[in-house]
Amino acid sequence: MPHFTYIYDTYCGWCYGAEPVITALIDSGAAVEVFHRHLFQGANAHRMGDGFGRMAMQYDRRIATLSGQEFSDTYVSNILSAPDEVLESGLTARAAALIHDRGAKAEMALAARLQRERFVNGRSAADKAAVTAALAEAGVTADLADAAEKARALSEQAGALLARYGLSGVPALLRHDGDNTQIVNIGDFYQTPERIAAIAA
Template identity: 50%
Template sequence: MPRFTYLYDTYCGWCYAGAPVISALVEAGAEVEMHHRWLFAPEHAQTMGSGLGRMIEQHDARAEQLSGQPFSETYRENILRAPEERLESTLTAQAAALVHDQGAKVEMALARRLQKARWEEGRSAQDAAYIEQILSDEFDTSTALSDASDAARAMAQETERLMHQYGLSGVPVLIMERDETLYNIALSDYYNRPEEITTLLR
C-alpha cells in the first residue's frame, strides 16, 4: 500500500478546499503523515485592512467555485472585512501540535473543525479560548495552546525542510510514495468526487 505525506496549514484557503479529499483518504485507512506548515507566522502577519482582506476574498471565491466548500457571509464580515483582524495561524499550529501524536485521523478531524469555525462560523484566528474549548470538548485535550509553542515551531521547521527537499513552495501538498517513487497528487482532481482519492490505495 502507498504511503502519503500531507503538508498543510489549517488557515490556508486551498487546504480548506481540499480538506474533504484528505479526510476521505484518512478515513479509508491510508497511511498519512501530517505536517502543519505554520504558513502565517506572527513575524509575517498582516491585517485585513491593509488590502489583504479584499485579495483573499477574490481567492476564496475561486476556491469555493472549484471545490464547493462554503465560505460564509459571516466569515467575510467578521474576518475579511474586519480591518484589525490578523491573518496568523499560530494558534492552529499549536493546536495541531497538541494532537499530532494521536495520528492523522485526529489531526485532520481537528483541522476540519477549526476550518469550520473560521469559514463557516466566522471565528477569529486569535480566539484562543474558543480553540481551547474545541480541544477540550471535542478532542479531550485540556493542555493550553501556549504549552505547544515549541512543538508547533519544530513541526513547522520539519515541514519547511520537506518542502525544500521536494522543491515545493506552497501548500496544500499531498505526496504519495509507491514502490520508492514519489508522486505529487493534485487535490483539485478530486474536488467534486473526494471519495475517489481512495482509488490510489489499490
C-alpha cells in the same frame, strides 16, 4: 502499499478546500502523516485592512466554486472586512502540535473543526477560546502555551519536506511508493473526494 504525507495550514483557504479530499483519503484506510506548516506568521501574518482581505475574498470565491466548501457571509463580515484582523495561525499550529501524536485522523478532524469556526462561523484567528474549545471536544486539555516548541519543530519538518520536493506552498500531498515520491494534485479530486481512495491502492 503506498503511504502519504500531507502538509497544510489550518487557516489556508486552499487547505480548507482540500479538507474533504484528505478526509476521504484517511477514511479509506491509507497511511497518512500530516504536518502543520504554520505558514501565516511573521511577514506572512497578513492584516486584512492592508488589502489582504480583498485579495483573499477573490481566492475564496474560486475555492468555493471548485470545492463546494462554504465561505459564509459571517466570515466575510467578521474576518475579511475587519481591518484590524490579522491572519496568524500560531494558535492552530500549537493545537495541531498538541493532537499530532494521536494520528492523522484526529489532527484533520481538529483542523476541520477549526476551519468551520473560521470560514463558516467567522471566528478570529486570535480567538484562543475557540481553539481551546475545539481541543477540549477532542479530549485534549493541555495548555496551548506548552506546545510552542513542538509546533515550531513540526513546521520546520514540513518546510524541509516542501523544499525537498521543490514546493513552497500548502496544501501539499505527497504519495510515497518504495523509493518513488509523487506530488498529488489535490484539485483533481475536489468534485469527487471519494475517488482519491484509488491512488491509495
